Amino acid sequence: MDSYDDNNIFARIIRNEILSNNVYEDEEILAFHDNNPLAPVHILIIPKVAKIIGPSEISRSDASLMGKMVYVATELARKFGIDKTGFRLVMNNGSDAGQTVPHIHLHLLGGGTLSNIA
Ligand code: AMP
Numbered sequence: 001m002d003s004y005d006d007n008n009i010f011a012r013i014i015r016n017e018i019l020s021n022n023v024y025e026d027e028e029i030l031a032f033h034d035n036n037p038l039a040p041v042h043i044l045i046i047p048k049v050a051k052i053i054g055p056s057e058i059s060r061s062d063a064s065l066m067g068k069m070v071y072v073a074t075e076l077a078r079k080f081g082i083d084k085t086g087f088r089l090v091m092n093n094g095s096d097a098g099q100t101v102p103h104i105h106l107h108l109l110g111g112g113t114l115s116n117i118a
Pocket residue numbers: 009018020033034035036037044091092098099100101102
């Protein structure tokens with residue numbers, strides 16, 4: 001298993017070394033606009049403290065944090081007015097899924113008809 005890279009882009013965003021367009025933050029979670037959006041609303045929800053590369057590394061003790069990420073995503077769907085029109089939550093894991101940043105993240109996508117899922 002790869003070890004967590006403390007210098008990945010999202011770790012640097014959490015440390016405020018790289019600017020992000022934030023839409024939500026608490027002690028555990030940060031959410032910000034994707035800087036290369038694939039839908040009219042494209043927000044990333046990430047854990048701030050937990051050093052998890054991707055979903056394949058989640059353990060039982062991470063379950064409530066993962067649930068909170070999903071909850072924050074649905075709150076943001078409401079905030080950005082896409083809860084009624086529809087949205088998609090995506091977590092990529094590894095190369096086949098095209099994961100590019102090795103810090104676990106949840107994509108919130110919506111605001112228009114989305115293309116096929118795979
Ligand atoms: P994934 O392909 O699932 O690893 O998604 C990583 C996402 O992070 C992509 O949609 C990128 O556009 C996005 N991204 C990369 N760097 C930044 C950044 N500095 N600010 C905001 N989003 C970023």
